[in-house]
Amino acid sequence: MKGVKYMSKFSRAELEAYWMPYTGNRQFKDDPRMIAGADGAYLIDDRGRRIFDGLSGLWTTGLGHCRPEISDAIANQTRKLDFAPSFQFGHDGAFELANRLKDLAPEDLNYVFYTNSGSDGADTSTKIARAYWRQRGQPAKTRIIGRAKGYHGASWGAISFGGIGANRKLWGQAMEADHLNHTQVATDLFTRGMSKTGGELAEELHEIVALHDASNIAAVIVEPFSGSGGVIIPPEGYLKRLRDICTQYDILLIFDEVITAFGRAGSMFGAIEFGVTPDMMTIAKQLTNGAVPMGAVIVREGIYQTFMDTGGPDYMLELPHGYTYSGHPLSCAAALATLDIIEQEQIVGRVKSMSPYFEEAVHSLKGAKHVGDIRNYGFAAGISLNHIPGEPARRPFEIAQRMWEKGFFVRYGGDNLQIGIPFISEKHEIDSFFNALDEEINRQD
Numbered sequence: 001m002k003g004v005k006y007m008s009k010f011s012r013a014e015l016e017a018y019w020m021p022y023t024g025n026r027q028f029k030d031d032p033r034m035i036a037g038a039d040g041a042y043l044i045d046d047r048g049r050r051i052f053d054g055l056s057g058l059w060t061t062g063l064g065h066c067r068p069e070i071s072d073a074i075a076n077q078t079r080k081l082d083f084a085p086s087f088q089f090g091h092d093g094a095f096e097l098a099n100r101l102k103d104l105a106p107e108d109l110n111y112v113f114y115t116n117s118g119s120d121g122a123d124t125s126t127k128i129a130r131a132y133w134r135q136r137g138q139p140a141k142t143r144i145i146g147r148a149k150g151y152h153g154a155s156w157g158a159i160s161f162g163g164i165g166a167n168r169k170l171w172g173q174a175m176e177a178d179h180l181n182h183t184q185v186a187t188d189l190f191t192r193g194m195s196k197t198g199g200e201l202a203e204e205l206h207e208i209v210a211l212h213d214a215s216n217i218a219a220v221i222v223e224p225f226s227g228s229g230g231v232i233i234p235p236e237g238y239l240k241r242l243r244d245i246c247t248q249y250d251i252l253l254i255f256d257e258v259i260t261a262f263g264r265a266g267s268m269f270g271a272i273e274f275g276v277t278p279d280m281m282t283i284a285k286q287l288t289n290g291a292v293p294m295g296a297v298i299v300r301e302g303i304y305q306t307f308m309d310t311g312g313p314d315y316m317l318e319l320p321h322g323y324t325y326s327g328h329p330l331s332c333a334a335a336l337a338t339l340d341i342i343e344q345e346q347i348v349g350r351v352k353s354m355s356p357y358f359e360e361a362v363h364s365l366k367g368a369k370h371v372g373d374i375r376n377y378g379f380a381a382g383i384s385l386n387h388i389p390g391e392p393a394r395r396p397f398e399i400a401q402r403m404w405e406k407g408f409f410v411r412y413g414g415d416n417l418q419i420g421i422p423f424i425s426e427k428h429e430i431d432s433f434f435n436a437l438d439e440e441i442n443r444q445d
């Protein structure tokens with residue numbers, strides 16, 4: 001890769017000590033991209049350059065980086081209560097946050113179980129699903145149905161029901177899982193928002209049920225719209241049909257809202273935006289604006305009550321599951337401050353009202369070299385690039401590198417560029433981001 005190479009303060013040997021996640025370690029360590037600071041919609045690199053954050057961190061930081069309200073909430077909390085044992089003890093922040101989330105979540109999604117991340121949320125929600133059926137006398141209901149191109153994290157569970165081949169092939173499948181097809185249809189390209197056709201793809205669930213039998217299936221887990229798989233938007237009616245079929249067969253429906261919650265989709269949750277209520281929702285990332293790790297699973301009344309009713313004597317654990325850092329005081333403080341900003345600055349409404357502008361901008365790349373498809377919803381978009389035969393992901397990698405040099409962060413996965421601009425983005429920033437991207441895509445061999 002040609003480009004401006006610059007010296008890291010670490011020697012090549014020192015760079016080796018950190019085995020970086022989801023990173024081409026060899027390439028990075030030959031040409032490090034070091035982030036030294038961040039401010040609002042910008043990352044700041046170690047050359048002091050301000051780089052527009054085209055993925056809001058990793059879909060985490062929609063409110064912009066280093067928000068003083070969140071930083072102060074975390075700092076104040078460290079001085080008051082830095083850690084509280086999460087097993088058998090509670091603290092105010094955890095209960096306060098659970099009640100805020102309960103009030104925001106639709107219908108009777110009223111019970112919050114804290115995790116550390118989105119991956120833990122995927123594991124926790126599917127562990128709850130399997131235990132729920134066991135407690136209800138149906139222990140054979142164990143299989144989890146995910147979706148091709150779905151991403152739920154890096155845990156054993158998440159790579160089993162996740163549907164991105166590259167994330168599974170080194171390990172195979174650890175849990176019993178099967179997959180629906182994805183909804184990115186080759187005959188329906190450059191769709192703006194939801195496609196009018198393809199809702200019937202949900203009917204495939206009948207075939208999966210015919211194969212395994214509903215008596216062996218615990219849950220279906222899908223992202224309302226996928227992010228890491230390339231931002232794949234559900235066709236009209238698709239999620240509603242999934243809901244109906246799950247209800248018909250007594251299969252739990254889990255929405256992985258790790259990307260879609262808290263504004264990205266133009267509503268507080270994808271479930272609200274698409275008008276479909278799942279039995280559980282997983283959340284993470286934007287929950288704390290990315291400032292400290294935190295995730296959660298929000299479950300419906302009937303699930304929580306099943307565990308309370310079958311838990312034995314009241315001093316016994318109803319669900320022997322949890323994490324040392326579940327409901328960590330710093331995470332709760334960060335999440336409460338994040339929710340305050342989302343509400344005070346009417347962030348969800350801002351995304352909704354600016355998303356047509358974002359849609360126009362991203363679809364202006366239709367016709368650019370190698371662009372095979374563009375999809376968008378809210379403040380999220382996926383751009384598929386036709387790949388060089390035998391060299392998957394080279395084009396997006398090279399474009400992303402040049403965009404970084406130009407002062408824009410673009411993430412890619414496989415042959416897809418993923419765009420998730422900060423909720424606070426201004427129109428001129430959207431314009432300059434897509435102008436730069438247009439130039440760099442068209443420069444690509």
Ligand SMILES: Cc1ncc(COP(=O)(O)O)c(C=O)c1O
Nearest residue numbers: 117118119151152153256258259
């Ligand atoms: C939809 C979805 N679920 C789960 C995860 C995993 O989250 P984490 O990396 O916090 O474990 C991600 C991360 O990108 C995600 O996009």
